[in-house]
Amino acid sequence: xxxxxxxxxxxxxxxxxxxxxxxxxxxxxxxxxxxxxxxxxxxxxxxxxxxxxxxxxxxxxxxxxxxxxxxxxxxxxxxxxxxxxxxxxxxxxxxxxxxxxxxxxxxxxxxxxxxxxxxxxxxxxxxxxxxxxxxxxxxxxxxxxxxxxxxxxxxxxxxxxxxxxxxxxxxxxxxxxxxxxxxxxxxxxxxxxxxxxxxxxxxxxxxxxxxxxxxxxxxxxxxxxxxxxxxxxx
Amino acid sequence: xxxxxxxxxxxxxxxxxxxxxxxxxxxxxxxxxxxxxxxxxxxxxxxxxxxxxxxxxxxxxxxxxxxxxxxxxxxxxxxxxxxxxxxxxxxxxxxxxxxxxxxxxxxxxxxxxxxxxxxxxxxxxxxxxxxxxxxxxxxxxxxxxxxxxxxxxxxxxxxxxxxxxxxxxxxxxxxxxxxxxxxxxxxxxxxxxxxxxxxxxxxxxxxxxxxxxxxxxxxxxxxxxxxxxxxxxx
Numbered sequence: 259x260x261x262x263x264x265x266x267x268x269x270x271x272x273x274x275x276x277x278x279x280x281x282x283x284x285x286x287x288x289x290x291x292x293x294x295x296x297x298x299x300x301x302x303x304x305x306x307x308x309x310x311x312x313x314x315x316x317x318x319x320x321x322x323x324x325x326x327x328x329x330x331x332x333x334x335x336x337x338x339x340x341x342x343x344x345x346x347x348x349x350x351x352x353x354x355x356x357x358x359x360x361x362x363x364x365x366x367x368x369x370x371x372x373x374x375x376x377x378x379x380x381x382x383x384x385x386x387x388x389x390x391x392x393x394x395x396x397x398x399x400x401x402x403x404x405x406x407x408x409x410x411x412x413x414x415x416x417x418x419x420x421x422x423x424x425x426x427x428x429x430x431x432x433x434x435x436x437x438x439x440x441x442x443x444x445x446x447x448x449x450x451x452x453x454x455x456x457x458x459x460x461x462x463x464x465x466x467x468x469x470x471x472x473x474x475x476x477x478x479x480x481x482x483x484x485x486x487x488x489x490x491x492x
Numbered sequence: 493x494x495x496x497x498x499x500x501x502x503x504x505x506x507x508x509x510x511x512x513x514x515x516x517x518x519x520x521x522x523x524x525x526x527x528x529x530x531x532x533x534x535x536x537x538x539x540x541x542x543x544x545x546x547x548x549x550x551x552x553x554x555x556x557x558x559x560x561x562x563x564x565x566x567x568x569x570x571x572x573x574x575x576x577x578x579x580x581x582x583x584x585x586x587x588x589x590x591x592x593x594x595x596x597x598x599x600x601x602x603x604x605x606x607x608x609x610x611x612x613x614x615x616x617x618x619x620x621x622x623x624x625x626x627x628x629x630x631x632x633x634x635x636x637x638x639x640x641x642x643x644x645x646x647x648x649x650x651x652x653x654x655x656x657x658x659x660x661x662x663x664x665x666x667x668x669x670x671x672x673x674x675x676x677x678x679x680x681x682x683x684x685x686x687x688x689x690x691x692x693x694x695x696x697x698x699x700x701x702x703x704x705x706x707x708x709x710x711x712x713x714x715x716x717x718x719x720x721x722x723x724x725x726x
Contacts, residue, residue, distance in 0.1 A: 325687065352657045356687030374658045392605055392632060414567025418521075421570055428607035428631055 270297060272404050280316035282339070288312045288475065289339050291332065291368075292349030294319030295400040296376065299437055299465055300349060300472065309476045315339060319400065323412050325354030329362050336366050347475045349468075351375050371471050380435045380466040393430040395456060399437045402447040410453070422455065431457040437465060502529050507536065511547045518551035519558075521571025523578040530579040540583045541592035541623075548579050549621045556618075556706035566610075573614055580620065593623050596716045599641045600651035601629030603662040608655035611685060611705070615651060618705040619712060624649075635662075635669045642679065648719065649712055652698075654685040664696035671697070680715040682708060 270280070275294035282289060286309075292300055294316040304312055317335060321328050328350065336346055348363055348370040363370045373379050377396040378386040401408055410416055413425055432454060434447035444460050451458035502525065505513055510529055517525040526548075533543045555572040558564040564572075598619055602612050609631050616626045627645050629637055642650060654660040663683050670676040676697070683693050684702040693701030699715060702708035 352687075354657060354687050356657055356660065356689055356692060358689065374656070390605070393607055414565070414570075418567055418571060420574075421567060424570055424574075424610060428609065 270301070272400070272407075275316060275400075276319045276404060276407055279318045280314065282313045282315040282342075284313065284342075286311045286313040287344040288479065289343040289346045290314045290349050290472070290475075291335050291339065291346055292316050293322065293353070293376070295322060295398065295404075296349055296468070298400070299468060303465060303469055303472050307473070307476065309472075311479060312472075312476060313343070319404075320408070322353070323408060328353055329355050329358045332359060333362050333366065336368055345478075349472075351379055369475065371468070373467070376468075377435055379468050379471065380437065380463040381461070382463070382466050391431075391433070393428065394433045394459075395426065395429045395431070395454065397432065397434050397447050397450065399440070399443055402434060402443045402450065405446070405450045409450075426454050426456065429454070429456055431459055434458070434460045435466075436460055436462045503532050507533070507538075511550070514547045515551040515554055518548070518572050518575050519555055519564075519568075521568065521575050523575040526575040527578045527582060530582050534582070534586070539592075540586035540590055544580075544583050544587065544592075544621060548576050548583075549618075552576055552618065552621065553706065556704065560704060560706065569614070570610065573617060576621070577617060580617065584620070594625060595623035595713065596648040597625040597627070597645065598649040598651055598712065599627045599629065599638065599645055599647040600653070601633040601638065601641075602631040602653045602655075603659050603666070604632055604634045605662065606654050606656055606659035607631045608685075609653070611655070612651075612653035614705040615653070615684065615702070615708045618709050619651075622709045622713065624712065635666045638666050639669065639673070642675070647679065648716060649680045649682060651682045651684070651708070653683070654688065657687045660685060660688055660692065661696075663698065667697045680712070680719070682711060682715075684708060 274280070275297050279294045280297050288311055290300055290312055292314060297314065297316045300314055304314065315335065317331050321331060332348055332350065336348070339346060346368045348368055350359060351371045351373040352359060353375050360370060371379055373383045376398060380398060397405065413421065415422055415425070432447065432451035434444065436444065439462070447460065448458045500513065502510060502513065510532060514526060514529045517529065529547070530543055533547065534540065552572065555564060555569060559569050600612060600616050602609050616628045619626050627641055627647065629641055638650065638652070652663045652666060654663065667676065667681060670679070681698045682700050682702050683696070683698040688701055690701045700711045702711050
C-alpha cells in the first residue's frame with residue numbers, strides 16, 4: 259500500500275481532514291488520536307485550556323462512512339505512534355463499530371470516549387439517551403460543512419434522487435448539533451434538512467461531553483493508561 | 493445507457509438473450525424494463541417461479557456478488573432492488589396461484605428504537621425470491637411485536653435487524669424472552685445489520701449472523717435443510 263501524504267498540523271482544511279487526516283505536531287507526551295471530523299474542536303479546546311502536553315493526530319474523517327474500517331485504522335495508528343508518547347487517548351466513541359473499537363482499545367490499553375457516537379457526546383451522553391430520538395438525523399458543524407461529501411454523494415442522491423425516500427422515509431427531523439454560533443452553518447443545515455424533506459432543529463451543544471472527557475485526560479497527564487501497556491504483555 | 497442499448501427491443505430477443513438483458517437491466521436498476529421483460533416471459537409461457545429464479549434472482553445474485561466484492565455500492569444495489577421489486581410485484585400474486593415451491597417462512601423486523609430498514613427490506617425481498625414466505629413487521633419492533641407475530645404465523649425463522657450500536661443489544665432482549673417462554677428452540681434466529689458481527693450473534697444466542705442479504709438466504713436454506721433432516725431422522 260502506498261503511503262498517504264499527511265498534511266501539516268496547520269493544514270486544517272476540511273478536504274484534508276476528510277481524506278487524509280492530520281499528522282501530529284510532535285509536541286507533548288499525550289497523544290489524542292481522533293476522527294478528523296473532530297480536529298477543529300479538539301484543537302480549540304487544547305488552545306483554550308493550554309493543554310500543551312497534548313498532541314493531536316487524526317484519522318481521515320471519511321472513515322465515518324466506513325465504520326468497519328475504523329478499528330483496524332485506530333489499531334494501526336496506536337501502534338505507529340506508541341513509541342513517541344507516554345500515553346495515547348482515542349477520541350472516538352463506538353462510531354458504529356459494534357463494540358469492536360472498545361475491545362481493541364481495551365486490548366491495547368488505551369482509553370476512548372464512552373458512548374455510541376459524536377452526536378451523543380456533543381449532546382451529552384445522558385441527555386442524548388434520555389431524549390430517545392429515534393427518528394432524528396444528526397449533523398455537527400463538520401458534517402454540515404461537509405454534507406455533500408459525507409451524505410449526499412455517498413448515498414448516490416446526486417445521481418439518483420429517487421432513492422431519497424428509501425434512505426430518509428422513516429426520519430422526521432434533522433437535528434443540527436451546533437458546536438459554534440455560526441449563522442452560515444445554521445443556514446446550511448436548515449437547507450440540508452429541506453433537501454432531505456425533514457423538519458429542522460438547531461441545538462447548540464458547544465463541545466458537550468467532549469470537553470469534559472478531554473479535561474479528564476488532560477488532568478491525568480501522562481499518568482493514565484500508558485501507551486505502552488500492550489507492549490508489556492508477554 | 494448507450495444509444496446501442498436504447499435500440500434494444502426486448503420482445504425481439506429470444507429467451508436466453510432476454511434473460512441476459514434482464515441481468516443487465518437489473519444491474520442498471522431499470523425497473524420499467526424489468527417489468528416489461530417479466531411480462532414478455534410470462535406471455536411466452538414461462539412459469540412465474542421460473543421467471544423469478546432464473547431471471548430476477550439470477551440477476552440479483554450478480555448484483556449481490558459485485559456488492560460483496562466492492563464493485564457495486566449501496567445506491568446501485570438499491571436501484572437494482574427497486575427494479576426487482578417491480579418484477580416481483582407482477583410475479584407475487586401469480587406465484588401463490590401457481591403453487592410455487594415453498595422453502596419455509598420468516599418473520600422479520602427492525603428492532604425497537606431503530607428505524608433503519610434498507611438492509612431488512614433487501615433481506616425480505618431476497619428471501620421471497622428464494623421461495624420463503626415473509627412476514628415483514630417493519631421498523632421499531634418491541635419484543636411483544638415479535639412474539640405476537642411468531643405466535644400468529646408460526647414461522648421457521650425469526651430475522652432481526654439493527655443499524656445502530658445502541659439498538660443492537662435489543663436483539664438479546666428478544667432472544668432472552670423467547671428462552672424464558674421456552675420457545676427459543678422452536679425458531680431459527682438470524683440477525684443482521686451494519687454494526688453486528690459473528691461474535692455478537694453468538695454472544696446473544698442467535699443461530700447465525702448474516703453479513704448481507706445473499707448470506708441471509710444461503711444461511712436460511714442451510715438451517716431449513718438441517719431442520720428437515722432432523723425431522724426426518726427423528
